[in-house]
Amino acid sequence: MSYADERFIQNCKDILAHGTWDTDQAVRPRWDDGSPAHTIKLFGVVNRYDLRKEFPVQTIRKMAFKSSLDELLWIWQKKSNNIHDLNSHIWDAWADENGSIGKAYGYQLGVKHVYPEGEFDQVDRVLYDLKHNPASRRIITSIYNHHDLYEMALYPCAWSMTFNVTGRTLNAILNQRSQDMLTANGWNVMQYAALVHMLARVSGLEAGELVHVIADAHIYDRHVPIVEEIIARKPYEAPTLWMDPAVDDFYAFTRDSLKLEGYQCHPLDVKIPVAV
Ligand SMILES: Nc1nc(=O)c2c([nH]1)NC[C@@H]1CN(c3ccc(C(=O)N[C@@H](CCC(=O)O)C(=O)O)cc3)CN21
Numbered sequence: 001m002s003y004a005d006e007r008f009i010q011n012c013k014d015i016l017a018h019g020t021w022d023t024d025q026a027v028r029p030r031w032d033d034g035s036p037a038h039t040i041k042l043f044g045v046v047n048r049y050d051l052r053k054e055f056p057v058q059t060i061r062k063m064a065f066k067s068s069l070d071e072l073l074w075i076w077q078k079k080s081n082n083i084h085d086l087n088s089h090i091w092d093a094w095a096d097e098n099g100s101i102g103k104a105y106g107y108q109l110g111v112k113h114v115y116p117e118g119e120f121d122q123v124d125r126v127l128y129d130l131k132h133n134p135a136s137r138r139i140i141t142s143i144y145n146h147h148d149l150y151e152m153a154l155y156p157c158a159w160s161m162t163f164n165v166t167g168r169t170l171n172a173i174l175n176q177r178s179q180d181m182l183t184a185n186g187w188n189v190m191q192y193a194a195l196v197h198m199l200a201r202v203s204g205l206e207a208g209e210l211v212h213v214i215a216d217a218h219i220y221d222r223h224v225p226i227v228e229e230i231i232a233r234k235p236y237e238a239p240t241l242w243m244d245p246a247v248d249d250f251y252a253f254t255r256d257s258l259k260l261e262g263y264q265c266h267p268l269d270v271k272i273p274v275a276v
């Protein structure tokens with residue numbers, strides 16, 4: 001059984017058995033018919049994925065690995081906030097007439113800041129420190145910038161990464177304030193696992209652990225029957241991650257540079273509605 005399946009199944013069982021519904025509260029997200037999108041949630045879910053053992057991808061439903069990598073590169077490599085630079089439609093509902101999602105995600109990572117060594121954006125600062133200061137305990141990105149929140153279509157959910165080099169191993173903590181378990185838990189885990197693998201490669205390190213800290217782990221009301229159905233399925237073993245051996249520059253990765261070899265999975269036979 002893929003470890004990502006094991007964690008997802010256990011997290012969802014815990015949420016459904018011990019979670020709290022917000023049905024009696026006023027909530028922000030809406031379904032496409034205008035009705036409020038309520039959730040059942042647990043606070044403070046933490047999952048540790050050892051990337052040396054296997055790549056964390058769910059098999060109980062087909063995961064769109066290439067699309068998730070495309071979104072990750074949109075944010076971390078293109079540092080874009082415009083859906084015209086994205087090869088999927090997952091952000092369309094939050095974009096304005098010019099395609100912008102405001103000062104969120106890629107925009108924040110691309111802003112330059114002054115340091116003693118000169119000006120860097122947050123991604124280049126991480127790349128610099130992994131090479132030149134691997135013993136640093138200050139290798140952190142943060143895009144939850146209060147100063148700009150009023151200009152973001154959606155406040156960042158996966159908002160901070162902490163990178164830590166132990167020996168020659170790159171470990172990371174992904175801090176996430178809010179997690180739509182069905183739409184994006186597997187999506188966020190596999191894309192940030194891919195990020196750790198890419199950063200390790202270009203820094204001459206080995207990918208180690210990804211620790212995923214989720215403050216509010218929730219299942220939307222209309223997702224409950226789908227979750228119940230997919231967590232009852234029999235998982236497959238995890239596939240193997242292939243990375244193009246020729247790439248040693250973070251900015252040279254494309255969505256074809258990483259592949260999942262031998263990925264066996266159950267089909268995703270329903271369209272998952274996304275609350276906006
Ligand atoms: N309610 C909500 N949940 C989310 O997970 C979420 C938001 N809102 N808003 C911003 C982004 C958009 N996200 C999304 C939205 C849709 C898919 C999605 O439809 N995924 C499909 C197909 C992807 C494709 O290949 O185009 C999947 O099968 O994973 C994934 C992430 C994650 N985020």
Ligand SMILES: O=c1ccn([C@H]2C[C@H](O)[C@@H](COP(=O)(O)O)O2)c(=O)[nH]1
Pocket residue numbers: 028029154155157158178179180181184185188
């Ligand atoms: O990468 C992402 C982006 C978004 N989400 C989910 C988490 C929530 O269900 C919504 C955001 O709504 P808030 O009311 O702002 O929390 O989007 C995700 O899981 N992963």
